[in-house]
Ligand code: AMP
């Protein structure tokens with residue numbers, strides 16, 4: 412499998428640190444509002460990367476943080492006259508709803524910056540001990556020039572940076588030894604949330620968050636670190652400086668960055684008034700169509716969001732859904748059970764589409780080509796099935812389309828909603844089966860319900876059920 416590494420600026424073969432395992436960290440959003448459709452891009456892309464690794468049999472430890480203390484959160488809290496915690500808790504919950512709608516699976520761990528302060532303080536202490544950080548009037552700075560390889564990810568030359576960037580000196584920071592030094596800890600201002608530290612009552616800088624959380628949940632060395640390309644400098648460059656200075660080893664082996672999402676060919680920003688939230692868009696369009704749209708371009712290319720492109724995405728996505736529906740329709744009427752020899756031969760040919768799909772994904776996650784492979788499979792299924800097809804053949808074709816789409820996180824098979832009465836009657840049948848000691852049938856019913864998203868719970872008061 413080949414991945415494009417921002418560090419080396421080329422595609423490299425993926426070799427995990429630990430056989431069969433992937434340790435992956437993705438910088439998550441700052442939670443002071445509903446997430447916008449730009450934030451959704453890394454979520455969907457790296458969820459797809461994770462799914463592909465899992466499809467290949469890797470066990471993925473996927474960590475993605477929520478930045479829940481930050482100037483923007485504090486500003487919003489002051490505007491609404493509530494606590495910063497109330498703001499972050501609210502928008503984390505909303506973000507999780509959006510993720511679920513887009514079929515982005517929850518991370519293995521979603522650490523919150525505010526819950527990890529002691530670890531950050533310990534890391535800053537290590538950096539001070541090693542001479543990589545210093546304190547001035549309650550603020551702790553990272554001594555950038557002490558970290559030799561600084562600039563290796565963003566391919567920036569330190570001397571150029573230093574001479575050209577006097578502007579990096581913001582008011583109140585003239586106590587820094589060097590304009591390139593960045594903040595690890597800063598004292599509180601009036602009315603701000605704070606934590607006690609050896610240097611001042613205050614809060615950590617943004618970059619140290621990710622260094623600490625990545626270390627705590629994934630270890631000192633990880634396979635993949637990812638995020639949007641705006642994070643390459645200074646955020647990821649600073650993370651590398653902190654982690655490698657503190658731990659004395661290479662931080663991440665592969666650095667993956669997604670390109671930006673623009674809107675009607677313009678940068679999305681509040682001042683231009685063209686800011687769109689995931690919530691708005693998924694109310695207007697099927698969230699699956701939105702996910703399909705995101706996967707229609709290569710993740711490193713810029714992607715433009717427009718009504719026309721969303722319409723194209725809708726058509727493309729529906730081609731797959733319609734094929735699955737057709738197969739289901741044929742299945743409902745099929746007479747033969749088992750595949751014929753001819754069908755077996757035909758099914759064996761689908762291997763070529765699977766190869767095409769995998770080939771695309773293994774070439775730096777080319778989801779656009781992976782979608783084309785699914786289209787080719789869909790076309791093959793459409794032209795090779797009819798009323799005479801066997802159940803087994805139809806089932807296998809449908810299963811393959813659903814499986815490959817699922818690797819991309821696309822739900823292409825509509826779940827049929829079960830009516831309450833249907834559920835109740837199956838539960839009654841299951842109770843009767845158990846009474847008659849027909850446990851096989853009882854289990855069958857439980858599984859059948861589970862497939863339809865109905866979860867049974869055997870309690871002392873009897874059987875209870877809920878929708879998943
Ligand atoms: P933020 O909350 O701004 O730190 O962003 C969270 C994640 O979304 C980061 O990985 C950003 O790089 C990414 N991101 C923000 N805006 C965009 C955009 N317009 N297109 C693609 N990714 C973005």
Ligand code: ZN
Pocket residue numbers: 437438439621646650
């Ligand atoms: Zn980060």
